[in-house]
Structures are given as structure tokens and as C-alpha cells.
Amino acid sequence: MLTNHYKFWPRIPTSLTLPQTSLYDNLSVTTKRYPDKTALIFYGNTIIYKTLHDEVIALAGFLQQAFEVQKGEKVLLFMQNSPQFIAAYYAINRADAVVVPINPMLTASELEFYIKDCEIQTAIIGQELYDQVAPLLQSTTLNNLVIAAYSDYLTANEVIRLPKEVVEPRKGFEGSQHVYWQDAIAANYVPTAHTVDANSLAVIPYTSGTTGLPKGCMHPNKTVQANILGSFHFSRPTPNTVHLMTLPLFHVTGMVQSMHTPIYTGSTIVIMTRWDREHALEFIRLYKCTHWVTISTMLVDFLSNPNLRAEDVASFLSISGGGATLPEAIGQKLLELTGIRFVEGYGLSETIAQTHVNPPDRPKLQCLGVPTFDVDSRIIDPATGKELGANEVGEIVTHGPQIMTGYYNREEENKHAFIELDGKSFFRTGDIGRYDEEGYFFIVDRVKRMINASGYKVWPTEIESFLYKHPAVKQACVVGVPDARRGETVKAFVILQDEYVGRISEGEIKQWAKEHMAAYKYPRIIEFKQSFPTTSSGKILWRKLQEEELSKLENA
Structure with a gap:
């Protein structure tokens, strides 16, 4: 195991004891601590933790009592960033079921694959996506729909130029198993006892499928908790932190960094359904956002805004992200504007976000960072599996508590996804990289992109x-x-x-x-x-x- 990076590790332990509880339990504890604190801000509307928790309980009860969702059953979550997405995610977990979050940009023909792969019967969807779902009610196992209108969560104090999906009034839908979100909440069903634990399957995010059919990554509560706690200790949020949410929540980075970690902490989340640099600037000014996890393309666009001034972003304490290497010139521009060094990280759907993060007090630009808590990462020759040394280029392989248990329904792929080194199972990332003498990892590129x-x-x-x-x-x-x-x-x-x-x-x-x-x-x-x-x-x-x-x- 590489340990050179411990010289630059923050003044915190290098190992974490993980909770043996579910994701829902995080929300439950936070609500008991801060019931009247603002949890979500949605285009001017504020929602406190008690209200969010009450809706989670009611929806969990509805899923179990009205739609007969069983323990371990897969439930499709097909909507854009919204209060309903967050409540639905935790409600599915509270109902002892498994969240299957899917990209809302998919067409009906693309969505069909996921429904069949997981044999999904119940879905919680945004109303603007109904046309993609409707054809599949006849050709797949899908039968039950909870349909949400984002406009139900707007107040009279609206932000101008709202996305059309956000302002669209509630539509009418026919179907005996079609239930409006608000009606499902208003039914006020009580869920049965919460019986899942750390080892119970919690979520199946899918890979992008750029090298073949998408694959579902099986994550029990404990792998997600590993990165929630890791993020909490590295980014150091508090209940007074205000997170700007711009990454999509179906994606693992947005899911962990912009939803789960703030809820674990009791922070406030400012939700953006669609990226808009003017809205982002407005919200940062208005709500004094302190933390932002983003990607380089959004940051490039944001910093290109001619209306941006240093005083507009003076509230920020941390700006971080991953997905693609941040160009050095952009990192320098951010530093000159805000005095903040961009903190890059690295992870995959298979690792439910980060396996590597730059130490906040000593980040390097265009660098994946160092292996995070309890993570053992190596570089191997992708052809022979031989372990390589510092500054030698090869495939990044990783062992850690956040690694998925395997691909869902993909026995053959699972055989090739892991390699054993020193008696431990390492996930093969497919990414080409290296590490330097200080133990910082750098990506060179995808194997397929050379x-x-x-x-x-x-x-x-x-x-x-x-x-x-x-x-x-x-x-x-x-x-x-x-x-x-x-x-x-x-x-x-x-x-x-x-x-x-x-x-x-x-x-x-x-x-x-x-x-x-x-x-x-x-x-x-x-x-x-x-x-x-x-x-x-x-x-x-x-x-x-x-x-x-x-x-x-x-x-x-």
C-alpha cells in the first residue's frame, strides 16, 4: 500500500469507522437535531428538515401500502434536480427498496433497457418525462407511477427566467396506477419498520455505456456511507454551510457531494434544476453559498461571465470537483478571483464518487489527488497486471470501502472487473494514469481514448x-x-x-x-x-x- 501521501494528509486520521446504518438514518438523525433549519432552497422557496422528513415518511408509506413495493425491490427515479428527487431518493431507501436513478435525458427506447434490466414495476418521475415513460407501460414490467410537477414547490417569490420544466403547471394524466406526487404525500400512509442495514443494497447507478451496454453498479448503504463520511471529513462542511447544487443528482458525484453529504451534515442545499450561470451567480450572491462541487465545463462557463466580480463570490470557502481535469489556466483564474485553489477529485460510478481527493490545504492542479480514507490504489501494466512504480504510466486500480459489490446481472463482466494484488481485490478503472514521488495521482487518459x-x-x-x-x-x-x-x-x-x-x-x-x-x-x-x-x-x-x-x- 502506498503511504507517501500521508505526509500531506490533513491533520485527521487516515482511516474511518463507518456507520452500520442506512442512508435514510442520516436524514432521520439530522431532522432530530435541526428540525426547523432550512434544508432546501428551490428558486426562492425554502423547505425545512422537518417538512422534508415528513414527506419522505409519507411517500415511503405510499410506496409500501399503495404500490406494494417490497424490500429489495428496484424503484426507478427518473427526474431532474428538485426537492422531489431528494425526497423520493430517501423515501425509497426508507421503504427498504433500491433506488435506480436514471439520466432524465434518455429517450423511451433507451429507458426501456434499464427497466427491463432491473425488472422495474414502480417509477417516480418528473411530469415532463411522462412521454418517455408512457410507451413502456405496455411493453415492460413498469406499471406504477408517481408523477411530480416541480412547480408545486414554487412560491410567489419566483426567480425570473426559470427553466420551463420548473414553471410548468401540473398536467392531467390518465391511468389507474398514475398518482400525483402531492396526492401520494397527502394520503399520509405510515411505512412499516425500517429493516435495512449497512449491507443492504441501496442504489444502482449505471455506467454511461460508452464502451458497450450500460452496467448497473450495486452499492449497499455501506459503500455510499464510506464516501459521505469521507467527503464530510475532507471538505469540512458544518450545519451553517450552504451548498450550491448544480451537478445532476442521478450522477454519483452530485448524489454524494451535493445531496447526501449536506444532509448528513445538516447543511442547506440551493437546488438548480438546470445549469444557468446567471442563476448560479444570483444564488451565490443571495444565499452566500460557501461550498460548490462542480465540473470544469461549468466552471469555465461561470468564470467567462462578464458580470462576475470578486465580491460576488467572496462567500465561497471551497470549490471542488472532478469528471474532467481542470485546465491550469482556469485554476489560476479562479485563484486570482477568489483566493481559492480548486480541489480536484476522482471517482467512478463503480466507486460511488471519490476514491482520490486533493488535500484541501495542499492541492495540485490537474491532479486526481491522493487515495482517500482506507483506499489502496496502484498502477499496473494493463496487459500483464504487473505493478508499476512512481511516474510509470499504466492502469489505475483501486481497493477501498466504497467499491461496488459488482455489476448487476453481469457475471461475465464481473470476472474481468477486478484483479487480485497482495491478497486484496482491486477494481480495474480502465483509466490510464501515474503517481508521483509524493503519492499524488494523475490521469493520462482513458484507455480507449489514446x-x-x-x-x-x-x-x-x-x-x-x-x-x-x-x-x-x-x-x-x-x-x-x-x-x-x-x-x-x-x-x-x-x-x-x-x-x-x-x-x-x-x-x-x-x-x-x-x-x-x-x-x-x-x-x-x-x-x-x-x-x-x-x-x-x-x-x-x-x-x-x-x-x-x-x-x-x-x-x-
């Missing part, structure tokens, strides 16, 4: 980081495209800062890159774009851009 240009290995993440140093570059995405002479060559898509649009050419960016990068690395092709395709969590879909390039070549 570009082979004239026999040289080129890692797109490295090229993107260089491009961000150019003052004209707002966002960059690098892909490999076929080349008759080099096999593959490097192409960079660039979104320009507003003030540079029309004032700089692709050729000038290419020449600058040529002067700053090795000959085999610099992008031979530059293309300006106005936007990138992204996931709902804000990650750039590099694979889609690459597929579009391949399609162009095939058509040509």
Missing part, C-alpha cells in the same frame, strides 16, 4: 490542457481522426472566448500549438465550434465528435 500518431501515443487530455493556456480558448476537445500517412492524427475542436470570435483564425491557433507542443502532439487540424455535445452532467462527449468525424470521412 491516439496513435505515427507510432507515438498521444493523450487528448494533455493536448486540451495545453490549448486552454491560449487566451482565446474557452473550451477544447481533442479527438483522433484517420490519416493516410500517420495512421491517426490529432484534431482539436475549439470554442472561442466571446471577445476573440472573428478576431483569430484556426491557423493562428494551430501555429501557436505547434510552437508550444512536441511535433507529434500538436493538432494538425483545428475547427471552431459554437458548442459541444455534452452529457447532462456537463462532460464533453468526445466520442460523439469523433464519430461525426468518421462519418464525414466515410461519406466523402
